[in-house]
Amino acid sequence: MLIINGGTDDAGHEDPGHPERPERLAAVMKGIEDLQLGDDLLAVAPYAASRSELARVHESTYLDQLGAFCFEGGGDLDEDTYATYDSWALAQHAAGAGLAVVKELRIRGEGTGFVAVRPPGHHALRDRAMGFCLLNNIAVAAAELTSLGERVLIIDWDVHHGNGTQAIFWNDPNVLYVSTHQWPLFPGSGAPYEVGGLEALDTTVNLPMPPGATGDVMRQALEETAAPVIDHFKPTWVLVSAGFDAHRADPMADLALSSGDFARLATFAASFAPRPGRVALFLEGGYDLAALRASVSASLGALLGSSATTEDPTNGGPGADTVRTTRDARQAALRIAHDTSH
Amino acid sequence: MKPIHTIAVGFDGSEDAKTAVRWALTLATHCDAQVVVAHAVGLLERFDAKNVAVELEESLLRLCDESGLEHSRAQLEIEDGDACSVMLRMADPPISADLLVVGTRGQGAHAGLLLGSTSLELAEHSTIPLVIVPRASTTEQSQMA
Ligand SMILES: [Zn+2]
Numbered sequence: 001m002l003i004i005n006g007g008t009d010d011a012g013h014e015d016p017g018h019p020e021r022p023e024r025l026a027a028v029m030k031g032i033e034d035l036q037l038g039d040d041l042l043a044v045a046p047y048a049a050s051r052s053e054l055a056r057v058h059e060s061t062y063l064d065q066l067g068a069f070c071f072e073g074g075g076d077l078d079e080d081t082y083a084t085y086d087s088w089a090l091a092q093h094a095a096g097a098g099l100a101v102v103k104e105l106r107i108r109g110e111g112t113g114f115v116a117v118r119p120p121g122h123h124a125l126r127d128r129a130m131g132f133c134l135l136n137n138i139a140v141a142a143a144e145l146t147s148l149g150e151r152v153l154i155i156d157w158d159v160h161h162g163n164g165t166q167a168i169f170w171n172d173p174n175v176l177y178v179s180t181h182q183w184p185l186f187p188g189s190g191a192p193y194e195v196g197g198l199e200a201l202d203t204t205v206n207l208p209m210p211p212g213a214t215g216d217v218m219r220q221a222l223e224e225t226a227a228p229v230i231d232h233f234k235p236t237w238v239l240v241s242a243g244f245d246a247h248r249a250d251p252m253a254d255l256a257l258s259s260g261d262f263a264r265l266a267t268f269a270a271s272f273a274p275r276p277g278r279v280a281l282f283l284e285g286g287y288d289l290a291a292l293r294a295s296v297s298a299s300l301g302a303l304l305g306s307s308a309t310t311e312d313p314t315n316g317g318p319g320a321d322t323v324r325t326t327r328d329a330r331q332a333a334l335r336i337a338h339d340t341s342h
Numbered sequence: 343m344k345p346i347h348t349i350a351v352g353f354d355g356s357e358d359a360k361t362a363v364r365w366a367l368t369l370a371t372h373c374d375a376q377v378v379v380a381h382a383v384g385l386l387e388r389f390d391a392k393n394v395a396v397e398l399e400e401s402l403l404r405l406c407d408e409s410g411l412e413h414s415r416a417q418l419e420i421e422d423g424d425a426c427s428v429m430l431r432m433a434d435p436p437i438s439a440d441l442l443v444v445g446t447r448g449q450g451a452h453a454g455l456l457l458g459s460t461s462l463e464l465a466e467h468s469t470i471p472l473v474i475v476p477r478a479s480t481t482e483q484s485q486m487a
Pocket of ligand 1: 158159160243245284285286
């Protein structure tokens with residue numbers, strides 16, 4: 001069963017000509033329709049995250065300022081990021097959608113969650129909007145789960161590093177953040193030597209990929225470098241920052257994945273859930289509408305056992321050598337950090 | 343106090359950023375320093391696939407001439423990232439800047455808000471001295487030169 005929230009009423013968050021646009025969500029919903037789930041699709045009621053739920057990961061002053069900025073009509077928050085009059089309410093609902101999906105999964109103890117929302121969230125910092133993101137949707141959900149005693153794995157396969165999520169959980173030993181991303185690229189963070197704060201060493205895993213990298217290299221990096229860390233961490237929940245801008249057709253970056261690669265990534269992520277009903281995907285980027293539709297369909301289809309055909313997984317791109325250098329850099333950083341802390 | 347060998351200044355092409363660059367170039371003529379003019383490539387700039395390098399380079403050479411700094415002592419550094427993280431990286435090797443310089447409004451700050459203000463964010467996180475050059479300082483810097 002697919003449990004979704006979002007997918008509607010996002011039209012008010014729009015800036016003409018901006019690539020983070022309402023048509024993205026329409027493409028995502030088509031990708032879900034393509035799976036023809038029938039009764040296996042459950043849409044949960046919209047929910048706006050409360051002030052206290054947001055305040056777990058955002059500064060109060062930031063929430064006040066963002067709300068006021070929107071109510072005054074909005075505008076540009078930085079060179080990339082906009083907000084409109086409606087954005088505050090929509091961002092609250094985007095953050096709330098993750099909470100609602102997680103709650104439904106907890107009640108049912110089965111199914112796969114999908115949070116089909118915009119604006120996206122993984123660049124949003126505690127005190128700052130950034131990179132098209134206003135509130136950090138996945139962080140709000142992860143913080144809710146850790147408050148219930150859960151250990152949360154966040155896998156972020158968006159082509160950009162989720163600097164906001166990493167920073168929010170930098171010193172939190174109950175959240176393991178694993179990111180694959182093109183590097184160097186916006187936002188500039190995500191180096192392999194970023195391994196978590198002194199109170200949470202080895203709970204951040206960054207796997208940078210060179211331009212042109214294909215799915216095989218990404219899987220190799222995840223399997224060889226991230227999987228042992230995840231096994232050791234023993235997550236009780238798996239949340240995915242599912243951006244689809246690493247697709248080869250995406251205009252925002254230069255990785256070379258296909259929709260079939262996203263199916264494999266989804267399967268990899270879900271394999272770490274200790275039992276059914278513990279996996280939720282959160283929409284982040286993805287700006288080529290056809291690739292977005294196909295990739296949503298492929299990744300959710302893989303988790304739901306759909307037999308729908310996807311593009312073949314890709315291989316042969318550059319970056320195999322970076323898998324080892326990344327692992328070496330991580331290990332060196334961990335050694336230095338351990339020496340410092342003792 | 344550590345001598346200033348390398349000054350890193352943020353440059354997005356805006357008038358406010360030009361004011362900051364002029365100030366940094368002028369300071370360099372007084373303390374025999376090199377200037378790294380850093381430009382951050384954000385999401386939209388990459389999406390638009392605008393090649394701003396030539397434009398920024400020309401602009402920088404003009405500003406060097408105005409400030410009387412030899413061209414060889416100023417270099418343009420274009421990096422993917424948000425303005426704040428790119429500036430913070432200037433303090434690390436290989437640039438290892440001794441001083442960061444930014445304008446007040448360019449480089450990401452909009453609408454007179456605290457939200458997204460690169461200058462304030464830098465002030466909070468920089469491990470090396472930071473100068474925020476106010477818009478009104480144009481006349482002061484020309485006197486200094
Ligand atoms: Zn992205």
